[in-house]
């Protein structure tokens with residue numbers, strides 16, 4: 096292996112393997128379970144789940160893998176090969192495994208974040224414009240009003256503005272005006288003195304006062320009752336508050352950011368929202384683009400969520416099938432980024448294969464639609480050729496692979512990737528590798 100340019104580290108114990116995989120960058124790993132005992136499995140699992148390492152399991156011909164070993168191979172290994180095998184072959188398979196690990200390890204989201212704010216992702220023109228607006232409004236003290244559909248990232252934007260503003264060291268206080276019972280909103284905002292009303296047994300500092308020096312985020316401002324709107328307007332005009340039950344005026348210096356997903360213009364026309372308050376709050380306006388208008392960002396966000404939560408899955412999920420990407424691009428996303436987060440997290444739990452499918456995401460498969468990209472056509476053709484050949488060869492892996500003109504390892508990989516079946520009862524022994532007829536294949 097060294098002659099082929101590989102830098103080789105050999106580990107004879109599970110602890111040795113842990114030490115070796117802990118410090119490597121992107122690498123390929125070859126694992127032979129022979130010689131390891133069940134007590135090593137936990138440590139081996141830790142090595143195998145390292146995202147930077149693409150693993151290939153190797154086994155001497157005739158050796159039967161235990162149930163746990165088969166589970167580890169199925170969930171964490173890129174390939175499974177039996178010896179004896181030509182050296183060139185091993186090198187080639189390891190090259191593939193390393194390449195896959197590299198793809199897996201690369202996080203496209205890291206390239207697309209709002210500079211200085213690692214949480215917000217967006218490469219499309221609309222998001223780049225939004226990032227520009229955030230940078231500009233952050234440096235002023237004027238009221239910012241954020242409008243956008245549910246789940247588009249209004250709160251994230253408000254936090255980004257605060258974090259980039261000169262107020263970043265002071266508190267960011269958020270209050271959801273829609274979630275607080277109307278009769279409690281005034282006391283939540285302004286606070287109260289002991290004895291101000293029945294049950295007020297001690298002084299309470301309101302959210303406005305708590306945000307002193309920093310930013311107050313008034314979420315769902317459209318739900319604020321008219322009485323609280325009048326008090327808020329007074330505060331914005333005077334810069335002072337009075338706690339309930341007190342006549343003392345306390346100066347408070349805050350920057351107000353507000354947001355809503357309802358149509359405030361319509362609420363103003365109906366008399367449910369004060370126009371004079373709106374003009375105070377909305378000196379600068381920020382519009383969040385809906386997810387369906389963000390093009391390629393849908394895919395980038397999906398990868399970001401996958402990277403973030405894939406450790407919650409027991410399988411080593413590698414990405415999305417082309418049809419899953421197409422399904423995500425076609426979906427209208429009424430719940431925007433929040434909905435995308437939820438679908439990808441659900442898919443991580445539901446997935447049968449190593450690539451997430453439209454079915455895992457609970458989205459309509461674009462294969463039913465009229466227009467198909469070349470990637471989709473290839474995927475569908477590949478899947479259906481494998482299905483037909485498996486049936487024709489009575490689920491004998493060796494014969495099926497030969498008929499398709501691919502190696503058995505490639506066939507295994509494709510079947511696992513497409514979630515066609517569980518590998519747990521597969522073996523690569525020619526005499527034994529007939530799969531039980533599986534109607535889902």
Ligand SMILES: Nc1ncnc2c1ncn2[C@@H]1O[C@H](COP(=O)(O)OP(=O)(O)OP(=O)(O)O)[C@@H](O)[C@H]1O
Nearest residue numbers: 214215216244245246247248249250251356432433
């Ligand atoms: N550009 C983005 N990059 C990464 N994550 C995002 C982005 N936009 C939103 N999110 C994530 O989506 C979820 C919803 O975002 P947020 O709560 O800011 O939306 P919202 O517009 O305030 O929603 P709602 O109208 O329901 O209150 C959060 O988990 C947030 O982290």
Ligand SMILES: [Mg+2]
Nearest residue numbers: 246249250314
């Ligand atoms: Mg919100």
